[in-house]
Amino acid sequence: MATDTEVLVLGGGSTGCGIARDLAMRGLEVTLVERGNLTHGTTGRMHGLLHSGGRYAVSDQASARECIQEVDVLQDIAGHCIEMTGGLFVQRPEDSDEYFQKKLTGCRECDIPARVLSGAEARRIEPYLAKDVKRAIQVPDGAVDPFRLCVANAHDAERHGARIETHAEVVDLLREGDDIYGVTVRHDSGPGKRTHKTPGTTEDITADYVVNATGAWAGQIGAMADLEVAVRPSKGVMTIMNVRQVDTVINRCRPKGDADIIVPHETTAILGTTDEEVEDPDDYPEEQWEVDLMIATLAELVPILKEARTIRSFWGVRPLYEPPGTGTEDPTDITRDFFLLDHAERDGVGGMTSIVGGKLTTSRLMAEKISDHICDKLGHSASCDTADVPLPGSENLEALEDAMDEFGLRSPVARRSTQRLGSRSREVLQTTDPNPVICNCESVTRAEVQDAIAQSGSDLNAVRIRTRASMGNCQGGFCCQLLANELHPEYDEETARAAYDELFQERWKGERHALWGEQLSQAMLKYALHATTYNADGDPARTGTDVNFEAFDGGQTDTEAGPSGVVATDGGPRNRGGDQ
Amino acid sequence: MAITDDVLVIGGGLAGTVAALSAAEHGGDVRLVTYKQSTLRHATGLIDVLGYTPEGEGPLADPFDAIDALPTGHPYERVGTDAVRDALLFFDALTGDTYGGAHTDSNALVPTSNGTVKPTARYPVGTAPGLAADPADTLFVGFETLPEFDGPLAAKHLEAAGVPFETRGVTLQFPGIKRADAKVTRYAHLLDWDEAVDIGRGETGARAALAAGVSDALEGETRVGFPPILGDDNHDVVRRDLEERLGVAVFEVPAGPPSLPGMRLEDQLYHALEEAGVNVTTGVPVVDYQAGDGDRIEHVLVDRKGQQVPYAASEYVLATGGLVGKGVDSDRTHVFEPIFDCHVAHAEDRYEWFVDDAFGDHPFASYGLEVDNELRPQDANGDLEFENLRAAGAVLSGYDFAAEKSGSGVSLSTGYVAGDRAGAEVSG
Structure with a gap:
């Protein structure tokens, strides 16, 4: 049809x-x-950096100007999707003074507000910056939830x-x-x-x-x-830390290179990235050296990253393109x-x-x-309104502050929920039904999960991207099953089970790249909970094993209590009520 | 001057407490040092011995057949089948009528909160009426404010798992719970003390109010499964009171942390330690050790608010847990045992520590210490690390407890053997 x-x-x-x-x-x-x-x-596999344009202020000024204009627009129409953290271009002693000057001049040429800070001033803003950081340029970078x-x-x-x-x-x-x-x-x-x-x-x-x-x-x-x-697909790795080591976007102030951004994002910080051309955007190697490089290089800017806990890594593929005949060798040079x-x-x-x-x-x-x-x-004539009309969730954001306390949620939960939902908070959270927290790491309640299910159906990965449920430290260890429970009874048992399986495997894909120290311990806990307590791996409904239930212990039978009786704790027969 | 005992057990989970108890039977001075809350609080309180073979065959109706066939290096192979049986007898004596399953070698299949069944050898008596081999029709009751257990979904899932009885589920409001974020202990407390709750037309006891709601939902089922919140201190009274009011059997469905059945077992074990005269030192980590003559440990160092205090003993038992309990730790290049730096075999490349399927055959799941038949850790050459150190529980290598459903059984058996051998050494 x-x-x-x-x-x-x-x-x-x-x-x-x-x-x-x-x-x-x-x-x-x-x-x-x-x-x-x-x-x-x-889109779902990027670092979440909202560019002030500073990054392109030397190499591509046209893009830089567009960035700073769009940052202004997004603050008006998508306030609930972005966080204006501010950003720093940080110069280490070995980084070129000449480039630092070019970056500063470039920012000013593109109308990007830029201010030079001494090393000490930069460290007052971000205390975990390395002691020997020389200078920094402060720009209005931010974080965006893609x-x-x-x-x-x-x-x-x-x-x-x-x-x-x-x-x-x-x-x-x-x-x-x-x-x-x-x-x-x-x-x-x-x-x-x-x-x-x-x-x-x-x-x-x-x-x-x-x-x-x-x-x-x-x-x-x-x-x-x-x-x-x-199109020349180019992969880049992003590594997610378990906390925000920085509250400001940190860029390395040098011409180009791998591993030069740290973006504070919700409860986490995201390290990025690499740039390597790949043949097939659906099938490329995700390699250990990329993760190690990310941590080692960015630790030059923020030394505590070396010992910090990462919760997962993921890769994205940029859709780079250049007109036929340009012939750029290095993907980092492609516009x-x-x-x-x-x-x-x-x-x-x-x-x-x-x-x-x-x-x-x-x-x-x-x-x-x-x-x-x-x-x-x-031949359709109509003007574009997208720069002026706020997106759903970003209407009347001022009124939101007043509404924060009214949903009967503990205040940290309410704060996180309303940050995500923006002006839709009231519509989503105002419920007379009990509204327990489903994902503790990210403070996501049942009402928000149900709203996401109403939008996206039974796909829990779609619920995840809408709510951040299962994206925190435990990576779904404690909430995968709870999320699946929320699908029932609207969706049947088989659907809920399949959705759990899919989310569980998807989470594991990224966790594998963070398996040492605290996160390996967390991974073992998650595995133990789901395999030992839930027996999700040996579940007869999943494996299709035909279990001979009669061969198993059915409890200590007692002739007086009948075949299904169990000896009560005092040793006497227990009345099984309905049997009789 | 070091604090001195005959046997020092490091770690306060199932393996450590059982090791201390079995060592104490020999009469010497036994001390148990424990740092954080034990992983017993995460656990279901079930004693799984062996539910699946290392090859994944199962669920096993009889774990003992399979234990005899386990490969060299598996903790059960190290201690031997008889020791597993002895350890279970020890556990049965310890827990008395609070646990079931001692009457048979067969595993039981217990319904879990997500609606699967899992094989286990011993189960709290509050779980006993729910066994899946019992063909009694069952109602599963969940509560709106407890999102981990969805009664109707669990019921449907158990049906898909092929259980030999009719299942049905309902979701109710728990009487007296106003806040959606109330802790499980709050539910238990309401039932423990049968607190007065408002039911809209006056007040009534929490148990009566709960029973009234469930009674309305019953449609001829002869047993009712609840999430594991049926009281803490007075669990047995609560459960039997509900049975009386409903006229049907009442049981708990094990769930994830925080888990009251795990806490109840922990309470029992610590009560037994007190009865046995074991000195228990809690809240402090063992951070290092001092080597003595030969291959012996002279004393260990306990961190007390930044000060390192020596604790000495003739024999030591290491029961600090696996990756979860941090008895085994790792960085980006190594997997190690943090107190004594005992040898832990592992692949050099950390990308070989795991496999790509979330429930695959993960090498990390069995990382730990290799031991001799006396449970003494061995170095890479197979020589003893120390003459007076034994290891028990999840710190051991050679088994994937999550896949095998053998965690508590191994902790129990190796704790029992390690403590028994250590106690025997000092009683001479």
């Missing part, structure tokens, strides 16, 4: 969701398809009539002659809202225009219609700007544009430019 839409967006990352929101607000009929969860590709930002965009797109279809993988582009007119998607066999269609079925979605916003996967999509999109590839102009094939490159901080602006292009193509 086929469905039709005006614009079809491929990819549920920050680019795709931004475009979907923008076009839906301009009154177009939009469908977005994503093969996994929202943020499943690169999940929250992306989900808020998708949520708002839906409010404007868009259809957002996750767990729907594009298996073919529909092309007739020189025209692309839609795609075939395969709906995942997963349960619940993972699919609005019958699991395992395919659906043709036709559209007036298709936007390929699949980032590092854009080449694979292009190839389905014999179009070449020479971070985005490219709009209109296949009509480029390949003579109409109906589709591919978007590659770009970064989260400027994703709204990027979506605006692309949406302008698409409206132009479709």
Whole structure:
């Protein structure tokens, strides 16, 4: 069967969701398809740095200017997704004075507020900076929750009539002659809202225009219609610490290099990153040396990192692109700007544009430019409002402070919940039912989990990215089962069990890279709890083992009490009531 | 001058307490030094002996058949099957009528809070009426404010696991609990002392109010499973009172931490230590040791608020736990035993410490000390680390207790043997 839409967006990352929101607000009929969860590709696998632009102030001033403008915009429209921590570009004694000066001049040229601090002044802001730090430049960097930002965009797109279809993988582009007119998607066999269609079925979605916003996967999509999109996927590792060793974004002030950022993020700090080109964005090695390099190099800036506890590491793949013939060798030198590839102009094939490159901080602006292009193509005239209209959760943030205490939650829990939910707090948390905490590490209550389930269905990884449940120190050790419990009875037992299994394995994937010291101990506790106490590994429902229950001890039988009787603690027979 | 005893046991979990108790039977002076709250509080209070073979075969109806076939180096192989039986007898005598399972060699299958069944050899008597081999229809009762146990979901899951009885679940409000974040001890306290609770039309006792709610939900089931919150000090009275009021059997479904059944067992063990005259020193870590003549430990050093105080003994038992209890610790390149630096065999590359499946065959799960048949730790060459040191419990290598469901059985057996041998040495 086929469905039709005006614009079809491929990819549920920050680019795709931004475009979907923008076009839906301009009154177009939009469908977005994503093969996994929202943020499943690169968006959900980044360090969460909200760029002031300081990072690009020397190498790419156009991007730097866009960054500082968008930081202002995001403070207005997405206050609940960002934390303005401030940032420092830190110079060590061995780092070049000349570059420090260039960075400072560059920031000023791009209108990025920048102030020079002495080593001592920098350490007053961040006491764990190394004693021999020479100077620093203070800039308005921040932290952004990419999940929250992306989900808020998708949520708002839906409010404007868009259809957002996750767990729907594009298996073919529909092309007739020189025209692309839609795609075939395969709906995942997963349960619940993972699919609005019958699991395992395919659906043709036709559209007036298709936007390929699949980032590092854009080449694979292009190839389905014999179009070449020479995206150069480049992997980077991020290592998550168990606490915030710093409350300010720390950048190393040198031209380029691996392991030069520390971003405070919610309860954690994220170390980043490396930059290495890979062949296949779905299959690349995740290597020990990358984690070790991260800790060793960043410990030069913040020495306590050497002994600190990491809770997991993860890798993301940047969708780097450069126009044919540029021939840059080192991926760190490839521009971070985005490219709009209109296949009509480029390949003579109409109906589709591919978007590659770009970064989260400027994703709204990027979506605006692309949406302008698409409206132009479709002859649709409407202005862009995305810079002025707050995202759901960021409306009336002032009023939120007053509302903090009213949800009957202990205040640290209330504070964390309202930070995540922003202006949606009241709507989500105002419940007359008991509202226990489900995830203690991140202070996530039942009401917030249920709200996420209502949005995303039975996929607990989708609940995770919405709430941060299972993302703290214990990595789901204590809450995986509790989260699965929350799915019942809306979803059946088998669905809840599968969701638990999927979340448990997903958490383990990142934990493996942090297995020493405290976190190895934590991993053993988690394994012991789930295998010993719950017997999740030997569960007959999972293994399919046909257990001969009769062969097992059924309790000490007592002739008077009947076959199911058990001797009571005083040795006498116990009355089994209903047996009689 | 060092504080001096005949036997010094380091570690206050199941292995350590049992080691101290079995050493004390020989009559010498025994001291137990324990640092943090023991992992017993995380545990279900069940005594698993062996539920699955190291190859994953199971659940085993008879653990003893499989114990005889365990590979060299497994703690049960080290101490021998008879010692496992002796240790269970020791445990049965210790716990008396508060535990069940002594009447048979067979494992029991106990329903767990997530709705699976797990094999175990001894179970608290409050768990006994819930055994899965008993074909009695069962109602599982969860509470809105206790999110770990979802009665209806557990019931459905047990059905999928193939249990030979009808299961059903309900979720109720727990009478007298106003706050959604009340601790499990609060629930237990309400029932222990049968506190008056407001039921909207006046006050009544907590047990009566709970029974009234459950009674309305019963549809002919002959037993009711609750999360493990049925009292602490008066657990047995609470459970039997509820049975009387409901006219059906009442049991607890073991759950994760904090776990009242684990705490009840801990209380019993510490009470027994007191009865046996064991000196218990709590809240202080053993941080180092002083070597003496030959391959002997002269004394250990205990950290008391930053001051290192010597504790001496003729014989030592190391029962500090595994990775969870920090009896085995690690950094990015090494896995080690932190007090005596006893040899711990492990792969050099830390990416070989684990496998990619979360429930796979993780090498880290069995990292620990290699020991001789007397449970004395050996170095990399197979020579004794010390003549007067024995090791017991999760600090030992050679078994993955989580996969095998053998944790408490190994702690019990090796604690029993290590304490017994240490006690025998000093009583000469």
